[in-house]
Amino acid sequence: MGNLRPMGPERWWVLVFLAPTLLGLLLGTFGSIFATLGISFTDWDLLTPATLAGISNYVDLPGDRLFRNALWNTLAFSALYVPATVIISLFVAIGLNRRIPGISFFRVAFFLPTVSSPTAVGLLWTWIYAENNGLMNRIVTALGGDPVSWLSRDVALYSVVIVNVWGAIGGGMIIFLAGLQSIPKDHCEVAALDGATPWQRLRFITLPALAPAMFFQIVLTTINAFQAFDYIYILTRTGNGNSTMPTLVFSIYRTGFRFFRMGDAAAQAVVLTGMIFVLTLVYFRLQKRWGAQA
Amino acid sequence: MTHLHWPNRWGDALAFVALGFGALCMIGPFVWMIATSLKPVAEQFDMALIPATPTLENYPRLFDILPMHLLLWNSFKIALISTFGQLLTCSMAGFIFAVVRFPFRNAIFVILLLTLMVPGQITAIPQFIIFRFLGLYGTQAPLYAPAFLGGAFGTFLMRQYFLTIPIELAEAARIDGASLARIFFTIYLPLAKPALAAFAIFAFMFSWNELFTALIYLPSDLEKTTLTVGLALFQQQYSGQWPLMMAASLFSVAPIIIVFFLAQRHFIAGISMSGLK
Amino acid sequence: MKHLTSTALALILAAGAARAETTIDFALWGSPEEGEVWKTIAAEFEAAHPDIKVNIEVADWDGYWEKLRVQVAGGEPPDVFAMDAPLYPDWQSRGVLLNLQPYLDANPSALDGVYPITLEAYRTPDGLFGLPRDFQTIVLYYNKDMFDAAGQSYPDDSWSYDDFRAAAARLTLDANGDGVKEQWGFWAEVYDMEPFWGPVVWAWGGSPVDPAAGTTLVNTPEAQAAFQFIHDMWKVDGSMPSEQELAQYGYDGFLAGVAAMGFSGHWSVPEYAAAGLNFDVAPLPIGPAGRATGVNSAGFVISADTDAPDAAWQFVQFAISEAGQAKLANIGLAVPILESVAKGEAYLGQPVQINQALFVDALDYAHMKPVFRGYEEWSSAVGDALNLAWSGEEALADALAIAAEDGDAALAKNQ
Numbered sequence: 011m012g013n014l015r016p017m018g019p020e021r022w023w024v025l026v027f028l029a030p031t032l033l034g035l036l037l038g039t040f041g042s043i044f045a046t047l048g049i050s051f052t053d054w055d056l057l058t059p060a061t062l063a064g065i066s067n068y069v070d071l072p073g074d075r076l077f078r079n080a081l082w083n084t085l086a087f088s089a090l091y092v093p094a095t096v097i098i099s100l101f102v103a104i105g106l107n108r109r110i111p112g113i114s115f116f117r118v119a120f121f122l123p124t125v126s127s128p129t130a131v132g133l134l135w136t137w138i139y140a141e142n143n144g145l146m147n148r149i150v151t152a153l154g155g156d157p158v159s160w161l162s163r164d165v166a167l168y169s170v171v172i173v174n175v176w177g178a179i180g181g182g183m184i185i186f187l188a189g190l191q192s193i194p195k196d197h198c199e200v201a202a203l204d205g206a207t208p209w210q211r212l213r214f215i216t217l218p219a220l221a222p223a224m225f226f227q228i229v230l231t232t233i234n235a236f237q238a239f240d241y242i243y244i245l246t247r248t249g250n251g252n253s254t255m256p257t258l259v260f261s262i263y264r265t266g267f268r269f270f271r272m273g274d275a276a277a278q279a280v281v282l283t284g285m286i287f288v289l290t291l292v293y294f295r296l297q298k299r300w301g302a303q304a
Numbered sequence: 305m306t307h308l309h310w311p312n313r314w315g316d317a318l319a320f321v322a323l324g325f326g327a328l329c330m331i332g333p334f335v336w337m338i339a340t341s342l343k344p345v346a347e348q349f350d351m352a353l354i355p356a357t358p359t360l361e362n363y364p365r366l367f368d369i370l371p372m373h374l375l376l377w378n379s380f381k382i383a384l385i386s387t388f389g390q391l392l393t394c395s396m397a398g399f400i401f402a403v404v405r406f407p408f409r410n411a412i413f414v415i416l417l418l419t420l421m422v423p424g425q426i427t428a429i430p431q432f433i434i435f436r437f438l439g440l441y442g443t444q445a446p447l448y449a450p451a452f453l454g455g456a457f458g459t460f461l462m463r464q465y466f467l468t469i470p471i472e473l474a475e476a477a478r479i480d481g482a483s484l485a486r487i488f489f490t491i492y493l494p495l496a497k498p499a500l501a502a503f504a505i506f507a508f509m510f511s512w513n514e515l516f517t518a519l520i521y522l523p524s525d526l527e528k529t530t531l532t533v534g535l536a537l538f539q540q541q542y543s544g545q546w547p548l549m550m551a552a553s554l555f556s557v558a559p560i561i562i563v564f565f566l567a568q569r570h571f572i573a574g575i576s577m578s579g580l581k
Numbered sequence: 582m583k584h585l586t587s588t589a590l591a592l593i594l595a596a597g598a599a600r601a602e603t604t605i606d607f608a609l610w611g612s613p614e615e616g617e618v619w620k621t622i623a624a625e626f627e628a629a630h631p632d633i634k635v636n637i638e639v640a641d642w643d644g645y646w647e648k649l650r651v652q653v654a655g656g657e658p659p660d661v662f663a664m665d666a667p668l669y670p671d672w673q674s675r676g677v678l679l680n681l682q683p684y685l686d687a688n689p690s691a692l693d694g695v696y697p698i699t700l701e702a703y704r705t706p707d708g709l710f711g712l713p714r715d716f717q718t719i720v721l722y723y724n725k726d727m728f729d730a731a732g733q734s735y736p737d738d739s740w741s742y743d744d745f746r747a748a749a750a751r752l753t754l755d756a757n758g759d760g761v762k763e764q765w766g767f768w769a770e771v772y773d774m775e776p777f778w779g780p781v782v783w784a785w786g787g788s789p790v791d792p793a794a795g796t797t798l799v800n801t802p803e804a805q806a807a808f809q810f811i812h813d814m815w816k817v818d819g820s821m822p823s824e825q826e827l828a829q830y831g832y833d834g835f836l837a838g839v840a841a842m843g844f845s846g847h848w849s850v851p852e853y854a855a856a857g858l859n860f861d862v863a864p865l866p867i868g869p870a871g872r873a874t875g876v877n878s879a880g881f882v883i884s885a886d887t888d889a890p891d892a893a894w895q896f897v898q899f900a901i902s903e904a905g906q907a908k909l910a911n912i913g914l915a916v917p918i919l920e921s922v923a924k925g926e927a928y929l930g931q932p933v934q935i936n937q938a939l940f941v942d943a944l945d946y947a948h949m950k951p952v953f954r955g956y957e958e959w960s961s962a963v964g965d966a967l968n969l970a971w972s973g974e975e976a977l978a979d980a981l982a983i984a985a986e987d988g989d990a991a992l993a994k995n996q
Contacts, residue, residue, distance in 0.1 A: 012403035012471045016484070023484035024404055031397035034453025035416055037434060042422045043415070045430035056429070056654040057675035105323045108316075109572065117568050118561065119327035122334045125509065125560045129539065130553035133546055133831065134333045134340075137351050140829040142761040159825055163972065176330070184502045185461070187571040191498035192468035208315065222464035229417070230457070237423055248824075249832070250772030250964035254972070263425045267650055269958045270671060272426065279426045286421040345856055349830050349837050369613055428647075432655035441657060515644075520651050524638035526613060533644070534613075540641040541612030544836045544852050 046283070050276035057270070067277035077278055080261035083167070084282075087242070087257065088235035090171045091178075095231050098175065099182025100224070104216065106183065107190045117183070124180030132244035135173050136161070139245075166246055166255050173241045178234065182227055189223025190216070225297050229290050236286050258282050341550035348546045362551040370538055372555070375531040378522075379512055380559065382447050382530065386511040387504055389451035390458050395500065397454045398462025399488050403474055413463075420456040424516070432520065446521040451511070458503055465499035466492055501570035508563045531556055603892045608638040609663035610645035615912055622908050626899045633892045653677055658884040660893045664711050666702035666878045670954040673710045679883040682708025684894045691898060698944060699878045699918045702952040712901055713878040715915035717846035718943035719780050720862040720874070721745075722853065727752060727764065727841040736842070736863035742784065742810060745842075745866040749820035752841035766820040768827070768834030769844040771811075771971060772964035775950055777844045779875045782807040783948050784868025789963075790988065792953030795996065797988030799963060800981045806869070812970065812977050824972070835860075846877070847940050851913050854933040861935045864943065876947035879915065916940045955995025962987040 016024050050067055054060035071077055106117055123131070138145045139160035147157040160169045193216065206214070217224070239259045246255040251268075253260055258278065266275030336353060341362055343355040350356070366372060400406070401413055435446045469492060477487050493500070518530040526534055535552055542548050609619065616639035623635035638659065640648055645663070652658050664672065672678055685691055685708070692700065692712075699713040723736055731752055736745070749766025756763055769777035774789050782789055787803030790796070798804055815821040822834055835843035836856055843849075844865065853860055865874045881900065883893045899905050906917040907927035917923045923941045931937060953959075963984045970980035 012467070012474065013405045014403050014471070014474060014478070015405055020484050024400055024406055027396040027400045027484070027488070030393040030452055031416070031454030031459060032412075034393075034450065034455065035412070035419070037453070038419045039415060041431040041434050042419050042427040046422050046426045049426060049430075055675060056650055057672065057677050102323070102326060105319045107571070114565065114568060116323055116327055117571070118565060119331045121564050121568075122561070123330055125557040125564075126334060126337070127535075127553040127556065130337060130546075130550050131333055134336050136828040137336075138333075140351075141825045143351065144829070161825065161828060163974070179330070181506070184505055184568075187568070188465065188498040188502035189468070191571060192465065219468065222467045226460055226464040229460070233421055236421075248772050248964065248968060249770040250961055252772070252961055252965055254968070259423050259425060262423055264961070266425055267647065268961070269955075270675075272429075276426050279423050282423055283418070283421045287418065290417065290421075346838075349839075351829070428651050429654045432651050432657075436655055436657065441655075516647070519640065519644045519648050523636070524608065524640045524644075524648070525636075526616070533640070536641045536644050537613055537616075537639065540610070541614065541852075544831060544833060544856060546831065 046276050046279050048276075049272055050280045052273045052276075054272040055270040056267075056272055060273070063273055067273045068280075070274065071277055071281065074274070076256060076261055076264075077258075080256045080258045080278075081281075083255050084236055084238075084258040086167055087171060087174075087238060088232065090168070091174055091235045091238070092228070092231050094171065094175045095178045095182055095235075096224070096227055099179045099227070100186050100220075102179055103183045103186030103190060104212075107187060117187075120183050121180040123177045126177070128177070128240040128244055131177075132241065135241075135245060139169055161245060163254060170242045170245050170255065173245065174238060177241060178231070182231065185223055185227050185230075186220065189220045193219040221297065221300070225293065228293055232289050232293075233286055236282055337550045337554060341547055341554055343547045345545050345547060362547045363555075365548060366551055366555065369542075370534050371526055372531075372534075374527050375529070375534040376559075378529065379531040382444075382518075383508050383511040383559075385448045386451035387507040389448065390455060390507040391500060391504060393452055393454040394458025394503065395462045395493065395496065396488070397459045398464075399466055399492055401459065401463045402466035403471065403487075403492075404484070416454075416456045416459060420460075428516065428520070435521070441521070444522065447514075447517055448511075451507075457510075458507065461503050461506075462496065462499055465496050469495055497570050501567040505560075505564050505567045509560050512560055602632055602634045603889045604634045604636060605660040605887070605889050605892050605896060606636045606638060607661040607896065608640070608645065608649060608659035610642045611639050613639070615639060615914070618908055618912050622900060622905050623896075625904060625908075626896055629899070630892075630895060633889075633895065635896055653884070656886075658886055660887040660889060661881055661883050661896060663714070664880050664882045666713070666880060667950055667952050667956040667960075669702060669711055669880070669882070670952060671956070672882065673705060674954050677885050678710040679885045679887065679890055679893075680708055680710055681712065681883065681894070681897075684898075685709060688898070691901075694920050695901070695918050696920060696923075696944060698876055698947065698949060701949050702878060703880060711880045711882040712897060713880040713918045714900065715906075715909060716876055716878040716918055716944075717775075717848060717915055718874055718876050718940050718947055719776055719844055719846055719865065720939055720943060721865055722835055722843045722845055722849065722860055722862055724835070724838070724841050725859045725861060731841075735861070736866075738864050740863070740866040742781075742866045742868050746810070746814050746818065746820070749814060749842060750818045753818070753820045762819070762822070762826070763839065765822045765826075765834060765840045766818075767814070767842045768821060768840035770833075772968065773960060774963075775875055775877055776846065778808070778811060778967075779948075779950065780844065780865055780873055781811060781868070783873035783875070784865070784870060785810070786868075786870030788948075790951050790953075790959065790992075792951060792992065795989065795992045797959070797963060797985045797992065799967075799988065800985035803870070805978070805981060808967075808970075808977060808981060815971070816973075847916055848914050850933050850935070862939050863936075864939060872946045874943050874947045875950050876944060877950035878918070953992075953995075955991060958995060959988055959991040962991040 049060070051063060051065065052060035053063040102120055106113060106120065141147065141157060141159055146160055150158060158165060237259050238257055242255055242257055243253050243260060246253045248254060262275045262278045265278065266272045339353050339355060340348065342358045342360065344357060344359050347356055401409065435441050440446055440449070473491055474487050477491060513532060515532040515536060518533050522529045522533065535556060538552060539549065616637060619637045619639070623637055626635060627633065649662060658677065696716065699716045700709070703709045703711040703713065721736055725735070728735055733748055733751060736748070752764065752766035753762060754764040755761060771777055779789050782804050785803045785807035787801050787807055788798050790798055822839070827834055830837035830839050834840035836852055838856070838858060865872060881897045883890060883897065887893050901918065903919060903922055906919045906922040910917045910922055910928040910931070913931050913933060917928055922928055929937050966980055966984035966987050969975040969983065970977045975983065
């Protein structure tokens with residue numbers, strides 16, 4: 011990190027440059043962090059004034075079956091989704107970081123899933139996953155396997171991870187493509203002349219240079235994983251507006267908005283935020299260690 | 305042909321095949337969407353890629369049902385203003401966080417990141433109350449004013465990119481008497497073009513896809529609201545008519561694809577930075 | 582001269598004051614077309630009340646409730662807003678709705694000709710805090726083309742649930758014999774009680790819930806027998822598509838043209854007609870305890886915080902008048918609550934030519950969809966538990982026991 015110490019009038023520039031962010035942060039912290047924390051210690055049904063509830067909302071959480079179920083689903087989903095998304099988008103970006111005719115087409119192709127509306131694409135995925143005549147099962151049976159119920163409870167986790175990773179590669183690709191532009195071209199050429207293998211160049215030139223982008227992408231992908239909702243809901247929803255694979259944000263929304271229990275929902279949100287926060291601190295630590303080693 | 309990370313043509317060929325296969329998987333559902341948008345309703349569930357009786361009728365119907373030109377214009381206006389605000393304020397803050405040492409730098413940065421981790425479901429009502437307190441309820445300000453107040457995503461993204469620019473550049477310029485503002489605008493910002501391009505794609509996409517804020521703060525009137533709200537309203541009635549839904553959804557993503565196409569040209573392999581050192 | 586001038590001035594001022602408009606916001610869920618119809622109703626109302634301007638705000642169902650909650654909680658509620666009867670107690674019991682009883686007492690004829698059962702949901706010990714706008718009864722939809730192809734006679738009012746089940750089995754087809762069905766005899770939404778399992782439970786003499794006692798009744802002997810019927814028809818006969826089989830056809834098997842029969846309300850008519858289905862409707866079959874269906878209504882409420890309660894009331898009164906109801910009947914999504922309109926040309930002469938009168942006649946044997954505080958939480962808990970049986974994770978008897986237990990827990994939380 012840069013350690014330029016501002017001197018004299020430079021302090022003013024620091025303030026000017028940070029002013030919008032600090033103002034936004036002031037409003038944002040009150041509007042989000044303090045608000046969520048505050049609500050979590052109350053009973054509030056949205057329509058009548060909140061009453062203090064102490065820590066009772068937190069005490070009730072372990073006994074809430076929907077919450078436990080949602081917590082487990084979210085953790086299992088994130089454990090698969092985060093590494094898959096980061097690794098695949100990294101390799102796609104490295105592969106697409108070249109000057110060849112038609113490269114724009116490839117990049118657009120990998121970006122398309124990121125912008126496709128989950129509502130519309132959701133139907134296509136139900137076709138792909140359809141038990142009878144679905145694309146996946148045609149491939150499985152062609153390879154000699156038995157048809158799989160892709161969206162049944164045992165398999166749905168893996169099926170929704172595939173769809174979500176598919177939808178997230180484009181975003182990761184953009185971050186890594188931008189990050190790759192910061193690698194001075196000469197470094198690669200010098201290394202190539204020195205007879206470095208592709209793996210050595212990846213390990214000693216590309217990855218260290220990408221460390222900041224990688225850190226960003228891992229943190230953001232973790233946040234997205236813990237807040238994942240749309241594709242999961244669309245692929246597993248039931249007719250009463252519920253889901254056979256409820257996630258934490260679904261549980262928060264349902265508890266707060268539909269069941270009028272904002273206090274309980276806020277306690278769940280605090281737990282969710284806490285988990286992402288702890289993970290981010292762990293990443294910070296790992297990044298420092300890795301940075302020292304590289 | 306310049307190859308960067310693979311030593312020989314075999315490597316290129318292998319990468320090309322792998323990426324071609326990947327691109328096919330990526331683009332497949334999208335092609336299917338286009339195909340479905342060209343089907344009459346009667347064929348919507350036949351799972352066929354090629355429509356038996358292709359039709360363009362779904363596209364004009366979309367314009368009959370919704371005032372698409374108004375919705376597109378409203379969304380576009382808000383997205384453009386938001387993208388500009390975000391690029392400016394986030395890159396300024398990202399620069400300071402990456403380059404300058406000041407009190408509580410890490411603490412402020414961590415709190416900034418926290419705002420990104422709190423799920424939005426709870427914060428909708430407190431934020432509504434804040435906007436109302438500021439007298440902004442009933443105006444369009446809640447849709448684009450926050451874009452001019454920085455933001456964790458953009459600040460984090462830009463900070464990470466600025467970290468890869470050798471700090472010696474700033475130090476040297478400073479010895480020559482350049483102010484922080486000058487260093488930012490003449491050295492860091494031009495070097496950060498790829499990151500700005502990436503961020504522009506995200507900022508535009510976030511604003512373009514924003515449903516909740518537009519729903520809450522704009523009048524629920526098709527002439528005044530955004531495309532996302534209009535399409536949500538439209539789905540209420542036409543959710544059983546997938547060709548129409550696919551046409552609508554293709555229409556709504558086209559502007560983001562154009563923005564992406566324009567921005568990705570800044571991802572040009574091999575910008576040489578060593579000359580600047 | 583001077584006197585004359587001041588009179589003229591007073592007149593101008595009075596005219597100006599009369600034109601000083603009161604604006605009321607009316608928020609509702611619906612489609613773009615419904616918004617357009619409401620704008621014409623508002624225009625007619627404004628013509629009759631030049632001092633009131635009505636702002637129509639239409640959002641989709643999910644968006645509507647999100648926005649409404651944020652607006653009410655944030656202190657900016659719309660003056661008049663739409664309400665779904667089962668959710669009404671959640672709002673009424675929290676004091677955010679205006680009591681309409683004083684207005685009704687002052688206009689004793691305001692509710693003349695309104696079907697009484699549609700008012701039931703809105704009654705409280707303190708009076709009515711809302712009024713119905715339209716209602717839904719559940720009927721049996723059938724696809725004529727599929728019946729003709731199978732040589733099956735159309736359903737009529739003599740059908741018992743056994744006849745219905747037998748027909749459904751005959752209409753379930755795997756024409757090419759590949760073990761994959763292309764057509765099922767029946768489809769209905771199984772999670773919410775309204776379209777399917779509620780009417781079946783009533784037809785077996787049971788009832789879904791007793792909200793006053795805080796008891797879920799899905800595990801009574803009558804309800805067990807009713808659920809056993811659904812289970813056998815679905816899981817033994819295979820006359821209904823499983824969730825997996827249905828997924829690739831969207832969410833509505835009848836709409837997708839893969840189910841020969843369906844239970845649904847009037848809201849499905851425009852959708853089915855637009856999909857080009859050749860269909861009609863019949864009464865629900867006769868069960869062991871006779872014929873039964875459900876009735877539910879959507880209505881209007883006025884915010885307790887409104888600045889213009891009188892103007893809001895006048896608008897609500899206009900919307901449930903014959904003029905307003907006739908325009909609403911044109912949308913074709915629901916049945917008008919005024920008998921004169923429901924039996925008149927505006928409703929019966931709708932463009933979609935099916936047995937429209939049947940939806941009205943169904944009121945004779947209709948049970949009111951339960952209306953109580955915490956309905957959504959209860960419905961969600963019971964639906965999730967029943968799904969354990971439909972997905973095969975639990976035996977039916979166990980799932981019903983869980984449903985009763987979870988339903989009671991949800992009721993207790995909302996006492």
